Structures are given as structure tokens and as C-alpha cells.
Amino acid sequence: DTAVSQTPKYLVTQMGNDKSIKCEQNLGHDTMYWYKQDSKKFLKIMFSYNNKELIINETVPNRFSPKSPDKAHLNLHINSLELGDSAVYFCASSQSGTGNGYTFGSGTRLTVV
Amino acid sequence: GENVEQHPSTLSVQEGDSAVIKCTYSDSASNYFPWYKQELGKRPQLIIDIRSNVGEKKDQRIAVTLNKTAKHFSLHITETQPEDSAVYFCAASSGGGADGLTFGKGTHLIIQP
Numbered sequence: 001d002t003a004v005s006q007t008p009k010y011l012v013t014q015m016g017n018d019k020s021i022k023c024e025q026n027l028g029h030d031t032m033y034w035y036k037q038d039s040k041k042f043l044k045i046m047f048s049y050n051n052k053e054l055i056i057n058e059t060v061p062n063r064f065s066p067k068s069p070d071k072a073h074l075n076l077h078i079n080s081l082e083l084g085d086s087a088v089y090f091c092a093s094s095q096s097g098t099g100n101g102y103t104f105g106s107g108t109r110l111t112v113v
Numbered sequence: 114g115e116n117v118e119q120h121p122s123t124l125s126v127q128e129g130d131s132a133v134i135k136c137t138y139s140d141s142a143s144n145y146f147p148w149y150k151q152e153l154g155k156r157p158q159l160i161i162d163i164r165s166n167v168g169e170k171k172d173q174r175i176a177v178t179l180n181k182t183a184k185h186f187s188l189h190i191t192e193t194q195p196e197d198s199a200v201y202f203c204a205a206s207s208g209g210g211a212d213g214l215t216f217g218k219g220t221h222l223i224i225q226p
Contacts, residue, residue, distance in 0.1 A: 042219070107156055
């Protein structure tokens with residue numbers, strides 16, 4: 001019974017294409033995030049949503065657009081993919097006000113060729 | 114914003130010995146400090162965390178210490194075993210809101226048999 005699930009697990013696509021990654025959590029958390037892990041393993045936050053409202057939008061190209069239809073789902077759409085977008089993207093969730101419970105999804109390995 | 118420095122980047126220890134990984138943070142508002150273990154190809158998994166009102170926390174072979182004045186926190190693993198080999202990340206957050214986690218750059222821990 002996976003707590004934070006992401007699809008797809010692997011994504012190989014050509015430069016210039018548009019792709020989406022989906023994330024769902026069944027923990028009842030009110031906050032969801034997208035993190036990017038680059039080839040050097042550095043984990044950096046991209047976005048956070050609290051109750052469907054965008055809270056954090058780090059310096060990310062506007063080709064990346066998150067969408068949260070409800071507090072259990074946070075999707076990431078990427079337009080005009082570039083080689084430098086190749087990375088592992090992790091979704092995570094937590095419950096605000098408690099300061100704990102950050103749980104990560106299994107990741108989506110995006111390869112742009 | 115928050116900046117988290119982590120050292121060393123690679124740590125090799127003999128099986129059975131102890132391992133210590135150190136982190137510093139910059140934002141005095143941070144009050145939640147989790148540690149994650151990431152095995153190759155897997156998601157980061159929470160192994161222990163500490164809040165700013167506590168100086169030390171222990172869970173079997175793993176302990177974390179926090180020095181709020183110096184803005185330092187450390188992970189201690191005793192009696193290391195081969196399955197402890199992984200990349201370990203420290204992180205900091207203000208915890209209460211939807212601020213997300215700021216990660217250190219990771220430590221690759223290698224346990225030599």
C-alpha cells in the first residue's frame with residue numbers, strides 16, 4: 001500500500017517534447033512537493049503546494065508547471081524538454097504544522113535524448 | 114534562504130567501526146532536522162530526525178546531536194554493518210509550514226568488510 005506513488009518510473013523522451021509526471025499520496029497530508037535530484041545526487045526543492053495552493057516556486061524555468069487538482073495529487077508538466085532536464089524527480093508529501101512526516105515517492109528517472 | 118553544508122562527501126569505515134557525518138545550517142529559524150538514507154536507485158528514506166528543542170536523539174545504532182548555538186548537527190552510526198552503505202543526506206526546515214526541506218549535498222558512506 002504505497003504512501004506516495006509516482007508515475008511513470010522511467011521516462012525517455014526527445015528534446016523539445018512535452019511530458020507529465022503524476023504523483024498521488026494516500027497519507028492525508030496537506031502539502032506536496034517536487035524535488036529534483038541531479039546527476040551529482042544533489043536534492044533540490046522545486047515546488048510546494050499546500051491545500052492546492054502554490055507555496056514555493058524556486059528558480060525553475062517556466063517550462064515546468066505544477067498542477068494540484070486536489071491535496072492528494074500533484075502533477076508536474078514539462079514543456080520543450082532540454083538535455084539539462086535529465087534527472088530523477090521525486091514527489092514528496094508532509095503535514096504542515098507538525099514539521100515531520102516528509103515522505104518521498106519512488107522517483108521518476110527522466111532522460112532527455 | 115537556508116543553506117546546509119554537509120561533510121564529508123565520502124566516508125569509508127571498517128565494518129564495526131563508527132561513522133560520523135556533520136552538517137551546518139545558516140537559518141536560525143530552522144527547527145526540524147531530518148536525516149535520510151538513499152540506497153542506489155531508491156527513494157530517500159527517513160532514518161532519524163531531531164527538533165530544535167532537543168539536543169540529542171538515539172534510535173538503536175543511530176544517534177543525532179544538535180547544537181543550536183553553533184548551528185551544527187551530526188549523525189552518528191555505531192557498529193557499522195555492510196547494509197549501512199548508502200548516501201546519507203542531512204536536511205533542515207522551519208518545519209511548521211510548507212517550506213520543504215533544504216538538503217546537504219550528501220555523504221557516500223562505504224562500509225569496508
